[in-house]
Structures are given as structure tokens and as C-alpha cells.
Amino acid sequence: MNKLQTKAIIVIAEDSRVQGKVLQQRLTAAGYEAHIGLNGAIALDLVKQHRPDVVVSDIEMPVMTGYELCQAIKQDPELRHTPVILLSTLAEAEDIIRGLDAGADNYITKPFDTTYLISRIEALRSTPLADAEKETANSEISVTLGGRAYKVKSGRQQTLNLLVSTFENAVGKNKELHRSNEQLILAKEKLSAWNAQLETLNNRLSELNNRMTRDLEAAAKVQQSLLPNESVEIPQLLIQWNYTPCEELAGDFLNYAKLDDNTLALYVVDVSGHGAASALLAVAIGRVLSSVVSATSLLVRQDPFTGNRLVTAPITVLGELNRRFPMDSQGGLHFTILYGLLDLRTKLFRYACGGHPQPVLLRRGEAARFAEGEGFAVGWFDDIEFEEFTLQLESGDRLYLYSDGVPEAMDANLEQLTNEKMLAELDATSKLPLTEQVQHLRNIVDQWCKPHGPRDDVSILATEIL
Numbered sequence: 001m002n003k004l005q006t007k008a009i010i011v012i013a014e015d016s017r018v019q020g021k022v023l024q025q026r027l028t029a030a031g032y033e034a035h036i037g038l039n040g041a042i043a044l045d046l047v048k049q050h051r052p053d054v055v056v057s058d059i060e061m062p063v064m065t066g067y068e069l070c071q072a073i074k075q076d077p078e079l080r081h082t083p084v085i086l087l088s089t090l091a092e093a094e095d096i097i098r099g100l101d102a103g104a105d106n107y108i109t110k111p112f113d114t115t116y117l118i119s120r121i122e123a124l125r126s127t128p129l130a131d132a133e134k135e136t137a138n139s140e141i142s143v144t145l146g147g148r149a150y151k152v153k154s155g156r157q158q159t160l161n162l163l164v165s166t167f168e169n170a171v172g173k174n175k176e177l178h179r180s181n182e183q184l185i186l187a188k189e190k191l192s193a194w195n196a197q198l199e200t201l202n203n204r205l206s207e208l209n210n211r212m213t214r215d216l217e218a219a220a221k222v223q224q225s226l227l228p229n230e231s232v233e234i235p236q237l238l239i240q241w242n243y244t245p246c247e248e249l250a251g252d253f254l255n256y257a258k259l260d261d262n263t264l265a266l267y268v269v270d271v272s273g274h275g276a277a278s279a280l281l282a283v284a285i286g287r288v289l290s291s292v293v294s295a296t297s298l299l300v301r302q303d304p305f306t307g308n309r310l311v312t313a314p315i316t317v318l319g320e321l322n323r324r325f326p327m328d329s330q331g332g333l334h335f336t337i338l339y340g341l342l343d344l345r346t347k348l349f350r351y352a353c354g355g356h357p358q359p360v361l362l363r364r365g366e367a368a369r370f371a372e373g374e375g376f377a378v379g380w381f382d383d384i385e386f387e388e389f390t391l392q393l394e395s396g397d398r399l400y401l402y403s404d405g406v407p408e409a410m411d412a413n414l415e416q417l418t419n420e421k422m423l424a425e426l427d428a429t430s431k432l433p434l435t436e437q438v439q440h441l442r443n444i445v446d447q448w449c450k451p452h453g454p455r456d457d458v459s460i461l462a463t464e465i466l
Contacts, residue, residue: 008125009050010034013043013057013069014087023056026114032121040064044072047079054121059088059095067102074103083124087112228255234264234344238464240438245457251278251335252403252457257291259300259311259341265291267339268459270356270403272377281333285325289317289339314339314352318378318386321354327379334379338401347393347465352386354378357404360426364396368426370419398434399463400426405456409445417448434464 010032014020020036027034035050037043040057041064047055055073059066070084085106086099099107106120227243239256251271259265269285271278290297293309298317301310312320317339327334338359340351351359355377358370372389393399409417425444429437438460445458 007031007033008054008121009052010121011043011046011050011052011055012036013040013055013061013066015039015058015061019058023114027118030114030118040066040069040072044069047073047082051079052082053125055082055084056117056121057084057086059086067098067104070099070102070104085117085120085124227253229257232256232258234258236466237264237342237344238434238466240434240462240464242438242442242458242460244442244454246405246454247274251282252405252459253282253286254401254403254459254461255286255289256461256463257299259291260309262344263311264342264344265299265339266342266401266461266463267337268356268401268403268461269335269337270405270457270459271335272333274457277331278333281325281330281335285321285335288321288324311341313388314341314350315386315388318352318354318375319384322378322382322384322386325379326382330379334377336377336404338373340401342393342463349391349393349399350388351391352388354386355380357402357407359391360400360402360423361391361393362398362400362426362430363394364430368423368430370423393465395465397465398430398437401461403457403459405454405458406441406445406460408456409448409454409458411448412451417445434462438462 008031010027012020012023012027012034014023014036015038017038020038024034024036035046035052037046039061043055043057044064046052055069057066057069061069064072066086066088070086073079073082073084080103083105084103085108086102086104087108087110088095089110096107105124108117108120228239228241241254241256243252243254245252251274252269254268256264256266267289269282269289271282271285288296288298291299293300293302298320299312301312302308303310318337321337325335335354336356337354338351338356339354340349340359342349351373353373353375355375356373358373360368361371362368371391375386376384391399407417407419407422411417421444422441425441426437429440432440441460442458445454449455
């Protein structure tokens with residue numbers, strides 16, 4: 001009859017409940033009756049109670065170690081024929097000698113394969129230890145290892161079993177080590193290949209980043225050309241401006257320029273969105289808003305008959321922009337604009353508003369107020385008719401054109417600065433010089449947007465009639 005069909009009894013000595021339970025389940029599944037002792041002392045009681053076919057014991061345990069359990073079994077006349085297999089994470093030569101000294105029959109290092117353990121159990125069950133002991137019942141071998149003497153009383157068969165199991169165990173571990181080394185070599189080769197690929201990709205990424213940086217710097221310089229040329233001097237007029245993009249490339253820009261001896265153009269443009277696409281559209285718009293007479297300029301042209309400069313009316317400029325930059329052909333982008341002409345003789349300001357915030361008039365002795373101004377954003381619809389507004393300015397008047405990045409600036413709680421607060425700040429600083437007042441308004445936006453800063457471009461263009 002097969003040994004496993006006889007319900008052989010195994011006592012397990014293991015202080016780890018989890019490891020002991022797993023081993024018990026595997027031995028039970030293999031056809032054994034397995035009992036667990038959580039230390040050597042408990043396991044010894046189980047050995048005395050069940051008289052097992054084999055004892056499988058961990059070495060490092062509280063109360064009684066595996067060596068001590070093995071010695072107790074081998075010194076008991078009624079139990080000494082019970083085979084003992086020691087399990088341990090230890091793998092020094094001294095551990096094997098201590099196993100022989102304790103009388104162990106087999107030695108297996110953790111982690112172990114259950115199938116191998118079962119093979120050792122069956123090998124011990126098939127070897128009658130009582131007969132083997134008769135060969136060298138009174139023999140004793142003295143062994144000194146690491147400066148310590150051991151008296152090994154194991155019989156030749158018992159010693160052979162332990163040494164063979166130790167050798168098999170070492171061979172198995174060596175094979176595992178060899179397989180691990182092969183896997184490590186393959187992993188190292190793969191890692192080396194991946195590192196080479198990563199280095200190539202990093203170099204490529206670095207090149208692309210450098211190129212992008214150069215492109216952004218070049219684009220930023222192009223955008224700077226859309227801003228005012230401060231060398232322009234206009235008698236009886238002060239102009240101050242502040243422009244701060246929230247990213248490297250902006251969708252906002254502003255400018256002012258003399259179109260002829262008596263006409264000054266002022267405008268602020270705000271393209272929807274941010275980044276490269278918005279910036280490209282802003283540049284394209286800026287090119288057609290040139291004060292230089294050319295075939296592409298919308299602001300001024302030359303009379304073919306007289307050769308005089310002809311200034312384009314604000315509503316005509318917005319209508320032509322709407323025709324040239326429809327939203328459908330600009331990737332869904334549109335823009336707002338406030339464009340006006342100031343007559344330097346009469347101080348009459350004529351302007352048109354394409355969805356842009358209304359101008360603010362700050363008149364001496366009066367509260368700041370919004371001037372007229374409304375209309376659709378440029379590019380939304382075809383054939384829009386824009387309306388022209390007029391504002392008669394007087395000495396001491398200040399006129400503010402700005403982007404929605406001022407009143408719609410958001411704080412950390414996403415609360416807007418609001419039109420009311422913007423007007424209140426202008427009233428509170430109405431006696432400051434224009435330069436200081438513009439800077440104050442810009443500082444208010446920065447303080448309001450702390451700690452992250454403005455989420456939108458900020459443009460301010462202010463004019464004071466002297």
C-alpha cells in the first residue's frame with residue numbers, strides 16, 4: 001500500500017501561525033495527518049501524544065528551539081526512532097554540525113518546495129532508523145568548528161541522510177541561484193538597452209526643449225513689436241501703459257500711434273485663450289493694425305489721386321477685421337477690441353467696441369465712470385454692423401482702455417476684482433500722477449491674485465489730456 005494512503009502522522013513545530021497553517025494545509029492535501037505546535041515545548045507534547053511518523057521543525061523558536069526539540073526526541077527511549085527534519089533560514093556549516101549533534105535526520109533551508117519536503121518525509125519513512133543505530137550504537141565523533149567542540153552521536157545512516165539532504169538542498173539552492181543569475185543578466189541587458197533608449201530620448205527631448213525655448217523667445221520678441229514705441233512724443237498729452245502676459249506667449253496686446261499730424265490711434269486687443277495659437281492670431285492682427293501705409297494696413301492708406309494719408313474710421317476697421325478673421329477659420333478663436341481715434345486738435349475721441357470692456361473716463365472733480373461701448377466680439381458672426389461712439393475729452397481728463405484681465409482678475413477663492421472695485425481704486429488715486437496711478441492699478445491686480453498671480457493677461461492703456 002502507498003505510504004500516503006496510510007494517513008501518516010506529521011507533527012509541525014513552527015512559531016509562525018501563518019507559515020505553520022500553510023504547511024499543515026499542504027501536507028493535509030498530500031494525504032497526511034498534520035498537527036502544529038507553536039513552539040518546541042508544545043510540539044514535544046504533540047509528539048508524545050500522537051507518536052508521529054516524522055517531525056518537521058523550525059529551528060528558531062521561543063521556549064524550546066528546534067535543536068532542543070530534536071535532542072529531547074532523540075534522548076527519549078520511546079521517541080528516539082522518530083525522524084526529525086529541521087527547517088531554517090540558516091545555512092552555515094556550523095548549523096549542519098549542530099543539527100548532527102542534536103541528532104537531526106534531514107536539514108532543509110527556507111524557503112523550500114513542499115514537493116521536496118514530502119520526498120524527504122517519504123525517504124525517512126522508508127529507512128528504519130532503529131536498524132541503522134545498531135551499527136554504531138556506542139560510536140561518537142568529535143567535531144570542532146568555529147572554536148567550539150561538538151560530540152556527534154548520530155549513526156552512519158542518520159549522518160548520511162542529513163549530509164545527503166544538505167547536499168541536495170545546496171544543489172537546489174545553487175540551481176535557483178544560477179537561474180536567478182541568468183534572469184539578472186537578462187534583466188541587466190534589457191536595462192542597458194532601455195537606458196540607451198532613454199538617453200537617446202532624453203537627448204531628443206533636450207533638443208526639442210531648446211528649440212521650443214528659442215522659438216518662444218523669438219515669438220516673444222515678435223509680440224514685443226506689437227507694443228507701443230515710446231519714442232513717440234505727443235504735445236499736450238500723457239500716455240502710460242502696462243502690459244503683463246500671464247504666460248510666455250500672450251493673446252493680449254495694446255498700442256498707440258499717430259496716423260497723421262492730427263490723429264492718434266489707441267487700441268487694446270484681447271484674443272481668446274492662451275498660448276501659441278492665441279499669440280499667433282494676435283501677431284496676425286497686429287500686422288494689419290499697422291500705422292505704416294501699406295497694402296495690408298487697415299488703419300491708414302494713401303489716396304491714389306492726391307497722395308494724402310487717409311485714416312480709416314473705427315467702425316470700418318472693426319468691420320474689416322471681422323471679415324478677415326472669422327472664428328471658423330481661426331480654430332475657434334475670436335478676439336475683442338476697443339479701437340479709437342483721438343483728434344489732437346479738438347480732443348474728440350471716436351471709437352468702436354468689438355465685445356471689449358467699455359472705456360473708463362476719470363474727469364477732474366467727478367467719480368470715475370464707464371463711457372458707452374458695446375458690440376459683438378470680432379469673428380463671431382458675418383456682416384456685423386459695429387456702432388461708433390464719441391467722447392469729448394477736456395483738459396485734466398483721463399481715459400482708461402484695458403483688458404478684462406483687470407476687473408475679472410481672480411483671487412485664491414476665484415472671486416473677481418469686479419468693475420466696482422476697479423473704479424473705486426481709480427477714484428482713490430485720482431490725484432496721483434498718471435504714471436503712479438497706472439502702476440497702482442497694476443499692483444492692485446497683483447495683490448488680488450496672490451499667491452498664484454493673474455490667470456489672464458493684463459493690459460492697461462491710459463491717456464491724460466493736459
